[in-house]
Each structure stands twice: as structure tokens, then as C-alpha cells.
Amino acid sequence: MKQLTEHYLEDFAVGQTFGSGRFRIDGQRARAFAAEFDPQPFHLDETAARHSIFSIFGEMTASGWHTAAVTMRLLVETELKPAGGLVGAGLDECRWPRPVRPGDELRVECEVIEVRPSKSRPAQGLIKLRTTTLNQDDEAVLMYLVNMVVQRRKNIRQE
Amino acid sequence: MKQLTEHYLEDFAVGQTFGSGRFRIDGQRARAFAAEFDPQPFHLDETAARHSIFSIFGEMTASGWHTAAVTMRLLVETELKPAGGLVGAGLDECRWPRPVRPGDELRVECEVIEVRPSKSRPAQGLIKLRTTTLNQDDEAVLMYLVNMVVQRRKNIRQE
Numbered sequence: 458m459k460q461l462t463e464h465y466l467e468d469f470a471v472g473q474t475f476g477s478g479r480f481r482i483d484g485q486r487a488r489a490f491a492a493e494f495d496p497q498p499f500h501l502d503e504t505a506a507r508h509s510i511f512s513i514f515g516e517m518t519a520s521g522w523h524t525a526a527v528t529m530r531l532l533v534e535t536e537l538k539p540a541g542g543l544v545g546a547g548l549d550e551c552r553w554p555r556p557v558r559p560g561d562e563l564r565v566e567c568e569v570i571e572v573r574p575s576k577s578r579p580a581q582g583l584i585k586l587r588t589t590t591l592n593q594d595d596e597a598v599l600m601y602l603v604n605m606v607v608q609r610r611k612n613i614r615q616e
Numbered sequence: 617m618k619q620l621t622e623h624y625l626e627d628f629a630v631g632q633t634f635g636s637g638r639f640r641i642d643g644q645r646a647r648a649f650a651a652e653f654d655p656q657p658f659h660l661d662e663t664a665a666r667h668s669i670f671s672i673f674g675e676m677t678a679s680g681w682h683t684a685a686v687t688m689r690l691l692v693e694t695e696l697k698p699a700g701g702l703v704g705a706g707l708d709e710c711r712w713p714r715p716v717r718p719g720d721e722l723r724v725e726c727e728v729i730e731v732r733p734s735k736s737r738p739a740q741g742l743i744k745l746r747t748t749t750l751n752q753d754d755e756a757v758l759m760y761l762v763n764m765v766v767q768r769r770k771n772i773r774q775e
Contacts, residue, residue, distance in 0.1 A: 489683075493685075493689070494685035494688050494689045495685070495688045495689065496689070496690065496692055497692060497701045497702065498701070499701060505740065509700065509701070520688070521704060522684060522685045522688050524683045525681060525684065526649075526653035526685065527653065528650075529653050529654050529679070530652070530653045530654065530655070531680050533654065533656060534708070541668065542656045542657070542658060542668070545680060545712065546711070546712075547709070547710055547711040547712070547761075548707065548710040549708055549709060549710070550706070550708060551706055551707035551708070551710060552705070552706040553705075553706070554738060555705070571734065601707075616690070
């Protein structure tokens, strides 16, 4: 059964914004993520972080990929809810302007900046979102543009 | 103590390539990652995946963010080894051209496509890498361009 809250291409318009709830970065979980996927001293250990030649670290920071994964979690929980799910076709201009530390509380804001039907697949379209992940001080910690594949409503009715 | 294998900006040149070992995608781990960070039915459940309106799925696929995280793990283990660690300044043109399924064996190939000193930070430079994650059939499953911050050798000697 389709959920009433699902959105089709025709439901999206340039300028719409969607915000998420908040997600607190747990230090132990951030270390476990880094141990599995980004095993570098400044993501694993306070002392190593303090001695990093990159002054942006200073104390332990979460892997940028942990921030990206948490951002996906927050996006899934927003009211974006494209029919069939959030399926990214690609990212551009992805930047991590500030580090994320244990205890930070992240949230996501995104804005629809483009809506277009697919030329090759008439049942689908693409929306482009500018996605910004912010910490508790409203500082951006991750930004990217993402193209998401969205179903067209017309096609669904023909099924 | 600095490891002898660490590379500084002056050690990198356009055209150099680096390859990784292999990493097998475990189905249970892929589901756990999705449950934590990308809880959508086609990443969690075979039956839901078969009924997805996105024909690319068909069977359960790993989250694209899991693929990205595994790619980071593989990059850390290559011979790239920039002094001070792998620190990405940003990604561009990130695409997931094919899904990743449990049992797939991934590896990474990357090529240096740009090497340049930083204008604002004389102790640092940037290298741009074209990074491709391939499955066991040598099909690309993730591609991106990444700018990495790399220390300059001269500065280290002044310390």
C-alpha cells in the first residue's frame, strides 16, 4: 500500500525546503565507524588528534564519511519522501567545511533547486537538492548537491 | 616517528596510479549499515528489493554510502599514504553507476590528475584524484574526483 505522504515528481517545485530532526554524534560510535571504514589516528584517538599536522583537528573528529552517513539517515527521516525511496543518481560540489566532534548535534536542511523529467526514462524525473548538514551552532559541516531519481505520478496511475 | 612510506606534495605527479586490495561485501554487515544510516526497504530486505519500482535493484543492494565508506577503507590501505593522513577537501562528480550486492568484491583504482601548491597555505598543497571503485567483474560501482590536502616536504623540514 502506498503511503499518502509519498511524493512524485509533480509534487516537487524549486524553492521547497525540507528540514530534519537532530542526531547526536556519539563518540564511541564515531570511533567504531572510523575503525571499520576510516582507520586514521585523528578519527580514533584524542592524543593522536592533538598531534595531527592538520590544525583543523586538534581533538578527535568523526570521519567525514560518518557525517555523510548520518546525513543520509536524517534525509530519510525528512518529509522529502519520494515515492519508492531516496535514490541518489550522483553528488556534486561535496564539501566538509568544518570538522564534526563527539557530542555535536547534527541536522539537515535541503532545498529543491531543480525539477526535471528524464529524457530517456519517461516514467522518471530528477530533482536536484542543495543539502546542508549543520551542527548545534548552525555551522555547516557538510554540503553537497544531489540529483535524486523520482517517479512521475502519471506512470504510476497507468500501472 | 614518520613512516618512510609517507608521501609529500613533491612526491606526487600527474598520471601516478594507486590500486587497493579487495574487500568482500558481507550481506549481514550491509544490512546493519543500512539499518543505522540508510533504512530503506531495498537495502534491508530481499522481498522489498524485488518489489522496488526501481528496476536497478531487483535484489538487495548495499547503501551507496556503505560503498563510499568501504572505498575510504580501501584508499587508506593503498600506497597513497599522504604525510599526516588522507584528508579530503571535497568531492565532485560522484556517481554510483551500478548497484553493489552482498558477495561483491570491491577494489579501488585511483589516478592523480592534478598536483598544486595551496595559494593560501604555503605548508600545504592539493592533489586531485580520480577514484573508481570496481566490482569483481571490473565494473565501476562508484566514481568520484576528490581533492586531498597534502603537506609540502619543505615545511616539514623547517619544524
